[in-house]
Amino acid sequence: MKVVASLALAAAAVTLAAPASAQFAKPEDAVKYRQSAMFIMGQHFGRIGAMVNGKAPYDAAAAAASAEVVADMAKLPWPGFHPSTDKITQTKAKPEIYAEPAKFKEASEKLQAEAPKLATVAKANNLDTLKAQFGETAKACKGCHDNFRNQ
Amino acid sequence: MKVVASLALAAAAVTLAAPASAQFAKPEDAVKYRQSAMFIMGQHFGRIGAMVNGKAPYDAAAAAASAEVVADMAKLPWPGFHPSTDKITQTKAKPEIYAEPAKFKEASEKLQAEAPKLATVAKANNLDTLKAQFGETAKACKGCHDNFRNQ
Numbered sequence: 001m002k003v004v005a006s007l008a009l010a011a012a013a014v015t016l017a018a019p020a021s022a023q024f025a026k027p028e029d030a031v032k033y034r035q036s037a038m039f040i041m042g043q044h045f046g047r048i049g050a051m052v053n054g055k056a057p058y059d060a061a062a063a064a065a066s067a068e069v070v071a072d073m074a075k076l077p078w079p080g081f082h083p084s085t086d087k088i089t090q091t092k093a094k095p096e097i098y099a100e101p102a103k104f105k106e107a108s109e110k111l112q113a114e115a116p117k118l119a120t121v122a123k124a125n126n127l128d129t130l131k132a133q134f135g136e137t138a139k140a141c142k143g144c145h146d147n148f149r150n151q
Numbered sequence: 152m153k154v155v156a157s158l159a160l161a162a163a164a165v166t167l168a169a170p171a172s173a174q175f176a177k178p179e180d181a182v183k184y185r186q187s188a189m190f191i192m193g194q195h196f197g198r199i200g201a202m203v204n205g206k207a208p209y210d211a212a213a214a215a216a217s218a219e220v221v222a223d224m225a226k227l228p229w230p231g232f233h234p235s236t237d238k239i240t241q242t243k244a245k246p247e248i249y250a251e252p253a254k255f256k257e258a259s260e261k262l263q264a265e266a267p268k269l270a271t272v273a274k275a276n277n278l279d280t281l282k283a284q285f286g287e288t289a290k291a292c293k294g295c296h297d298n299f300r301n302q
Contacts, residue, residue, distance in 0.1 A: 023198070033194055036187035040227065043184055047174070072223045076191065 027085040034080025035091070041073035045137070048122070052131040060125040067115075067122035070137070074115035078108050092150045107144035114140040178236040185231025186242070192224035196288070199273070203282040211276040218266075218273035221288070225266035229259050243301045258295035265291040 024030040044066035050056035051063055085091075086098045097104045114137040121133040175181040195217035201207035202214055236242075237249045248255045265288040272284040 024194070029194065032190055036190045039183055039187045040191075043175070043180065069223075069227070072220075076220070 023079050024082065027082065027088055030080045030082045030085050031088050031091055031093075034077035037073045037076040037080070041070055041077075044069040044073070045141070048118075048130070048134055049138075052127065052134045058127050060122075063130060064119075064122040064125075067119040071115040071119040074111050078105075094148050094150055097148050104144075104148055107140075107148065110143060111137070111140040174230050175233065178233065178239055181231045181233045181236050182239050182242055182244075185228035188224045188227040188231070192221055192228075195220040195224070196292070199269075199281070199285055200289070203278065203285045209278050211273075214281060215270075215273040215276075218270040222266040222270040225262050229256075245299050245301055248299050255295075255299055258291075258299065261294060262288070262291040 024033065047056070047066045048063050048070070051058045081093065081097050081104070083098050085093070086095060114133070118130075118133050118137045121129050124130075175184065198207070198217045199214050199221070202209045232244065232248050232255070234249050236244070237246065265284070269281075269284050269288045272280050275281075
């Protein structure tokens with residue numbers, strides 16, 4: 001336990017060169033992180049979409065599980081849109097993300113408000129209300145993509 | 152609501168060519184999905200690792216948030232290791248995953264048992280117990296990587 005205590009003291013004493021906001025070792029990691037979260041979110045949102053659009057049989061348990069993942073993922077990507085990534089141009093991210101941070105934040109918060117509602121609605125096992133909230137969540141996706149993502 | 156009702160009927164009536172287990176449109180999506188989940192998990196596990204190894208200041212709230220993401224991510228990658236992906240060779244996944252599915256499942260379940268414990272322990276705000284459970288979780292990662300992932 002002495003070693004652990006020493007480590008704790010060392011950790012407390014350490015002064016990092018990087019600011020606390022720099023959660024990623026390098027800008028490429030930030031990009032990969034946000035793209036990873038968006039990809040997982042898209043896969044699960046797509047599975048719900050297939051159900052509400054009649055392209056796949058409605059499976060209440062699968063919809064609820066996917067909606068939960070969508071809600072979890074909706075929290076994640078945002079620190080990945082770090083200003084340090086603005087020189088990485090082989091992404092769909094538009095420079096407006098960094099030029100209009102307040103507008104981007106507002107758009108991201110719209111999704112973070114709708115996605116948990118999707119998770120709640122999906123648990124209720126009613127395809128009509130799931131379809132309605134899927135539409136609201138899709139609007140939040142689109143509202144941000146239209147302004148901040150290249151097609 | 153008539154449209155929604157029609158869609159629901161259509162969804163119920165639809166017969167899919169793909170089996171229910173095929174959650175991904177194509178094997179490449181399955182690979183990207185599992186790699187995305189592993190990458191996000193690794194980022195957050197690494198943040199906790201930096202704290203317990205004294206390379207970053209201990210931040211109880213950040214550790215708890217990261218442990219929660221690790222636990223969420225630990226649930227996800229497994230369907231991505233679908234047998235249909237065994238021809239995609241530009242990954243670190245070893246063929247043993249598909250040759251010894253029971254052993255791979257056991258290794259994956261070890262992580263799925265340890266990761267939620269990490270999330271619970273991280274909430275208790277005690278660096279000693281966090282360090283211990285970080286070690287157990289790291290063992291679960293390594294146990295699977297040693298046998299099923301190329302370095």
